[in-house]
Amino acid sequence: MTTLQRTVGAEVTRVEGREKVTGAALYAYEYPVPDALYAWAVQSTVPRGTVRAVDPAAALSLPGVVAVLDSRNVVRLRPTDTPELAVLQSPEVAYRGQIVAAVVADTFETARQAAAAVRVEYDVDDHDAELTDGDPRIFVPDTVNGGYPGHTETGDVEAALAAAPVVLDATYTTPPEHTATMEPHATIAVWDGDTLTLYNGDQGPWMTAARVAELFGLPEGAVRIVADHTGGGFGSKAIPRPPTVLAALAARAVGRPVKVAATRQQMFTMVSYRTPTRQRIRLGAERDGRLTAIWHDALQQSSTLTPYCEQTVTCTRVMYAARHRRTTHRLAQLDVPTPSWMRAPGEAPGMFALESAMDELAVELGMDPIDLRVANEPARDPETGHPFSSRNLVACLREGAARFGWAGRDPAPGRRREGRWLAGTGVAACNYPALTWPSTATARAEPGGGFTVRIAAADIGTGARTALTQVAADELGVAIDRVTLDIGRSAYGQAPWAGGSMGLSSWGWAVSKACRALVKRLDEVSGAIPPDGLEVRADTAEDVEARRAFSRHAYGAQFAEVRVDAVTGQVRVDRLLGMFAAGRVINPRTAGSQLRGGMCMGLSTALYENLETDPRFGDFANHDLATYHIAAHADVRDVQAHWLEEDDDELNPMGSKGIGELGIVGTAAAIANAVYHATGVRVRDLPITVERVRAGLPAGPPAGFSAGPSTR
Amino acid sequence: MRGAPPGARLWDVTAHAFHSDFALRVNGADRPLTLDHRVTLLDALREHLALTGAKKGCDHGQCGACTVLIDGERVNSCLVFAVAAQGRDITTIEGVAGLAAPEELHPLQRAFLDHDGFQCGYCTPGQICSAIGALTEAARGWPSHATADLAAGVGAPGELDADEIRERMSGNLCRCGAYPGIVAAIREVAGADGGGAPARAGAAGGAR
Ligand code: FES
Numbered sequence: 001m002t003t004l005q006r007t008v009g010a011e012v013t014r015v016e017g018r019e020k021v022t023g024a025a026l027y028a029y030e031y032p033v034p035d036a037l038y039a040w041a042v043q044s045t046v047p048r049g050t051v052r053a054v055d056p057a058a059a060l061s062l063p064g065v066v067a068v069l070d071s072r073n074v075v076r077l078r079p080t081d082t083p084e085l086a087v088l089q090s091p092e093v094a095y096r097g098q099i100v101a102a103v104v105a106d107t108f109e110t111a112r113q114a115a116a117a118v119r120v121e122y123d124v125d126d127h128d129a130e131l132t133d134g135d136p137r138i139f140v141p142d143t144v145n146g147g148y149p150g151h152t153e154t155g156d157v158e159a160a161l162a163a164a165p166v167v168l169d170a171t172y173t174t175p176p177e178h179t180a181t182m183e184p185h186a187t188i189a190v191w192d193g194d195t196l197t198l199y200n201g202d203q204g205p206w207m208t209a210a211r212v213a214e215l216f217g218l219p220e221g222a223v224r225i226v227a228d229h230t231g232g233g234f235g236s237k238a239i240p241r242p243p244t245v246l247a248a249l250a251a252r253a254v255g256r257p258v259k260v261a262a263t264r265q266q267m268f269t270m271v272s273y274r275t276p277t278r279q280r281i282r283l284g285a286e287r288d289g290r291l292t293a294i295w296h297d298a299l300q301q302s303s304t305l306t307p308y309c310e311q312t313v314t315c316t317r318v319m320y321a322a323r324h325r326r327t328t329h330r331l332a333q334l335d336v337p338t339p340s341w342m343r344a345p346g347e348a349p350g351m352f353a354l355e356s357a358m359d360e361l362a363v364e365l366g367m368d369p370i371d372l373r374v375a376n377e378p379a380r381d382p383e384t385g386h387p388f389s390s391r392n393l394v395a396c397l398r399e400g401a402a403r404f405g406w407a408g409r410d411p412a413p414g415r416r417r418e419g420r421w422l423a424g425t426g427v428a429a430c431n432y433p434a435l436t437w438p439s440t441a442t443a444r445a446e447p448g449g450g451f452t453v454r455i456a457a458a459d460i461g462t463g464a465r466t467a468l469t470q471v472a473a474d475e476l477g478v479a480i481d482r483v484t485l486d487i488g489r490s491a492y493g494q495a496p497w498a499g500g501s502m503g504l505s506s507w508g509w510a511v512s513k514a515c516r517a518l519v520k521r522l523d524e525v526s527g528a529i530p531p532d533g534l535e536v537r538a539d540t541a542e543d544v545e546a547r548r549a550f551s552r553h554a555y556g557a558q559f560a561e562v563r564v565d566a567v568t569g570q571v572r573v574d575r576l577l578g579m580f581a582a583g584r585v586i587n588p589r590t591a592g593s594q595l596r597g598g599m600c601m602g603l604s605t606a607l608y609e610n611l612e613t614d615p616r617f618g619d620f621a622n623h624d625l626a627t628y629h630i631a632a633h634a635d636v637r638d639v640q641a642h643w644l645e646e647d648d649d650e651l652n653p654m655g656s657k658g659i660g661e662l663g664i665v666g667t668a669a670a671i672a673n674a675v676y677h678a679t680g681v682r683v684r685d686l687p688i689t690v691e692r693v694r695a696g697l698p699a700g701p702p703a704g705f706s707a708g709p710s711t712r
Numbered sequence: 713m714r715g716a717p718p719g720a721r722l723w724d725v726t727a728h729a730f731h732s733d734f735a736l737r738v739n740g741a742d743r744p745l746t747l748d749h750r751v752t753l754l755d756a757l758r759e760h761l762a763l764t765g766a767k768k769g770c771d772h773g774q775c776g777a778c779t780v781l782i783d784g785e786r787v788n789s790c791l792v793f794a795v796a797a798q799g800r801d802i803t804t805i806e807g808v809a810g811l812a813a814p815e816e817l818h819p820l821q822r823a824f825l826d827h828d829g830f831q832c833g834y835c836t837p838g839q840i841c842s843a844i845g846a847l848t849e850a851a852r853g854w855p856s857h858a859t860a861d862l863a864a865g866v867g868a869p870g871e872l873d874a875d876e877i878r879e880r881m882s883g884n885l886c887r888c889g890a891y892p893g894i895v896a897a898i899r900e901v902a903g904a905d906g907g908g909a910p911a912r913a914g915a916a917g918g919a920r
C-alpha cells in the first residue's frame with residue numbers, strides 16, 4: 001500500500017454534509033412508508049388520578065378516523081424498569097401530560113382534530129408538584145444515574161468546616177430545563193408479522209431496539225431501528241420515549257404503519273427535561289486558599305413513576321483536593337413529568353454551583369480565581385485515589401487565560417463602565433468523565449477495492465459518522481473515499497448510544513479493532529478477496545473490561561466576557577473562550593463545532609432557559625419556543641473553543657475523550673462569575689434574568705449614565 | 713372546490729369535508745394536489761410532495777426550521793395554508809441550487825459545508841433559505857433592529873456586520889448551537905470577507 005496521510009486529526013468535511021445542506025438527508029418522520037396512518041396523542045389534563053372513562057364517539061364519527069386507543073384496547077406490554085414506557089398500560093395518571101389515549105386517522109389534520117374530540121373523564125387525586133426542602137418524601141438514593149453512589153464521605157467535614165479560617169456556605173438553584181431538540185421526537189412504526197421496524201429519531205439504535213423488543217416480548221432482532229439522521233438528541237433520544245412506544249402500539253392496533261411526531265408543545269412533558277436542583281455548597285479553606293473541606297448537597301426531583309436521580313455532585317468528587325469531604329444527592333418523587341437526561345446530566349448544574357462557589361471563595365480570600373483552583377489541584381483522584389489517566393486542568397486554565405487576556409484583570413467588581421454598560425470577566429473549570437462501553441463493529445473488504453464498515457452508532461450532529469470514517473481509513477491505510485461507513489441501524493449489532501460522551505471512544509475502538517483484524521485477514525489471504533467480500537467482526541467487551549483502574553476525565557477552562565446594562569440588568573455575553581484537554585481530537589472541524597455548540601447551550605442555560613413549574617397543574621406553564629427561551633443567533637457572539645494536545649494511552653486506541661458534553665459544563669458559572677465581576681451582583685439562581693440582576697443593582701440610573709443602544 | 717353538502721348546518725360540517733384541487737408551483741414545476749384546506753404549505757411539501765427538506769420544528773412560527781422562499785421572500789411555511797400558496801413561486805431547499813445554476817450547490821450551501829455551519833442538520837434547510845431571503849432584503853437596503861440608522865438602511869449585503877446577520881437570522885433557532893459557523897458562512901457569501909479565504913468563526917485549533 002502507498003503511504004497515505006493519516007486522516008485522524010485532519011479537518012475533514014462532514015461526510016453527510018452534502019445531504020444535509022441539500023435537504024436530502026432523511027430524518028425519522030420523512031421515510032417514504034406507503035399506506036401510513038397518523039397518530040396523535042391525547043394527554044392527561046390532571047396531574048394525578050385515574051382515567052374513569054374515555055369516550056371516543058365524537059372522534060370516531062369524524063371521517064378518516066380509524067381508531068381511538070386507550071388503556072383498554074392496546075396490546076399488553078411486558079413489565080419494564082422504565083415505567084414511563086408503559087404507555088396506555090393502565091388508567092393510572094402519574095403526571096399532567098401523560099398519554100391517556102390516542103387517535104389514529106388517515107391524515108395529520110384529522111388526527112389532530114379527532115384528538116381534541118376525545119372526551120376523557122378522571123377521578124382526580126390530590127397532587128403535590130412542588131420541590132421543597134424539608135419534604136418528608138426526600139430520600140438519599142443508594143446509587144444515582146451512571147451507577148455512582150448517592151452519598152460519599154471522607155474524614156470529618158463538619159469538624160473541618162468548624163476549624164477552617166475561611167468558610168463559604170451558599171445555596172444555588174437551577175430550574176428545570178428542556179432538551180428542546182429541533183427535531184421533535186418522531187417515529188414511523190411498521191409491523192411485518194412479529195417483526196417491527198421503527199424509523200426513529202434515535203441516539204442508540206441497538207439499545208432502543210433491545211428495549212422495545214423487551215417491552216413487546218419479542219426476541220432480540222425482531223425490532224429494527226432505522227436512524228440515519230437524528231435532529232439533535234442531547235440525551236432525550238438515548239432511549240425510546242413515549243411517542244416511540246405509542247407509534248408501535250398504534251401500528252399494532254390498526255395493522256398499518258403509523259407515524260407519530262410529538263408536537264412542540266407535547267415535547268415539554270413527554271420527553272426528557274432536566275431536573276431542577278437546589279444545591280448547598282460549603283467550602284472550608286486555609287487563608288492561602290487550600291481547601292480543607294468540601295460539602296456538596298443536591299436536592300432534585302423525579303416523578304412518582306421512577307426515582308431518576310442525576311449525578312449532580314459527582315463532578316465535585318474529582319475536582320479539588322481537600323481532606324474532608326461529603327457529597328450527597330437527595331431526591332423527592334413528586335407528581336410531575338419524569339425528568340431524564342439532558343446534555344451533561346449532573347455535571348452541568350453541579351459545576352454551576354461548585355464553580356460559582358469557588359469564585360465566591362476567591363473573592364472572600366482576595367485571591368485570583370485561577371490561582372485558587374491551581375492551589376487545589378489534586379495529585380490523584382481525591383475520592384477514589386486512582387491515578388489520573390491524564391489531567392490538564394491547570395494547563396487549560398493557564399493557556400486559556402493567556403488566550404483570553406486574563407492577565408492584569410482588576411478583581412474589584414462593578415468598576416468597568418462603558419456608557420450604560422458594566423463590563424466584567426469570569427472563569428470556571430469544567431470536567432466530564434471519559435467513559436467507554438463495549439461495542440461491536442464489522443469491517444468488510446469489497447471485491448471492487450472499497451471497504452464497508454458497519455456499526456450501530458448514531459450521528460446526532462456530533463460528527464461521529466465522519467470521525468469513524470477517519471478512524472477506519474487510517475486503520476485500513478486507505479483514503480477516506482474508499483471507506484463507506486454505515487451507521488444508524490440496530491441490525492449492525494451491539495453498540496452503545498451517543499450519550500455520556502462515550503460514542504466515539506466506544507464505537508471508534510470497535511471500528512479500529514475490526515479494521516485491524518481485517519487488514520490481518522487480508523494479509524493471510526494475500527489480498528485475495530472472495531467474490532462476496534471478506535468480512536470480520538470485532539467486539540471490544542474484553543478490551544474495555546481489561547482496562548486498568550484510572551480516573552479518566554476530560555477537563556477544561558471556560559472564560560466569559562459580559563456586559564450588563566446598569567439600568568435594565570440585561571446581560572450580553574460578548575465573548576466565550578473555552579480551553580479544553582480531551583485527549584486526541586479526531587476531527588478538529590467537527591470537534592470545534594461540538595464544543596462551541598455545548599458552550600452555546602451553556603450560555604442559553606445561564607441566561608434564558610427556565611421551565612416554570614406550575615404547582616397548581618403539576619406541569620410547566622411554558623411549553624413552546626416563544627415562552628421557553630433558548631439562545632438565538634443574536635444572543636451568541638464570539639464563541640471560541642481551543643484545545644491542548646493531550647496524549648493519553650489509558651483510554652482507547654484513538655486516545656480520545658468524549659467532547660459532546662464537556663462544552664456545556666462550567667459555561668453558566670463562568671458567565672455568572674463574569675456578571676458578578678461586572679456588577680457586584682452575585683446571582684446564585686439560574687437563569688440570570690434581568691430581575692435577578694436588577695435586584696442587586698443600585699436603584700436609579702448610575703452616575704455617568706448615557707442612553708446608548710441597549711440591544712447590541 | 714368540494715365542500716359541505718347543501719343545507720348542512722355549520723356544526724355538521726367537519727373541516728374534513730373541505731378539500732380543493734389545485735396546483736402548487738414548487739422549484740419550477742407545477743405539482744397538482746387535492747388537499748384538505750387545513751394542510752399547511754409545510755405539510756403539503758413534506759407529506760404530499762415528498763419534499764422533506766423543509767423541516768417541522770414547532771409547527772407554529774417559532775423556530776424557522778420550515779423556512780422556504782415564496783416569490784423570493786423567506787416565509788415560515790408552517791404558517792401558510794397550502795391552498796393560499798396557489799399561484800406563487802415556491803422554492804425549497806431542494807430547489808435553491810437552481811437559483812445559482814449552473815452551480816451544483818447554492819453558494820450558501822457550499823459555505824455552510826466549508827464553515828461547518830450545522831451539526832444535526834435539522835435547522836439547516838431553514839437557515840439556508842432564510843439566509844437567502846435575508847441577503848435579498850439587505851440588498852434592498854432594508855434595515856434591521858441592529859441597523860444604526862433605520863432611515864438610511866443598509867448599503868449592500870457585503871456591508872452587514874456579524875451583529876446585523878445575527879439579528880436578521882434570529883428567527884431561525886439552532887439547538888446544536890452552530891450559530892458561529894452559520895454566521896461565518898453567511899458573511900462569506902454576503903461578501904463581508906472581501907472574497908478572501910473563509911474566516912472560520914470561533915476558529916478551533918491546538919496549542920502547539
Ligand atoms: S416549523 Fe415553522 S417556524 Fe417552526
Ligand code: FES
Nearest residue numbers: 831833835886888
Ligand atoms: S444543526 Fe442541529 S439544530 Fe441546527
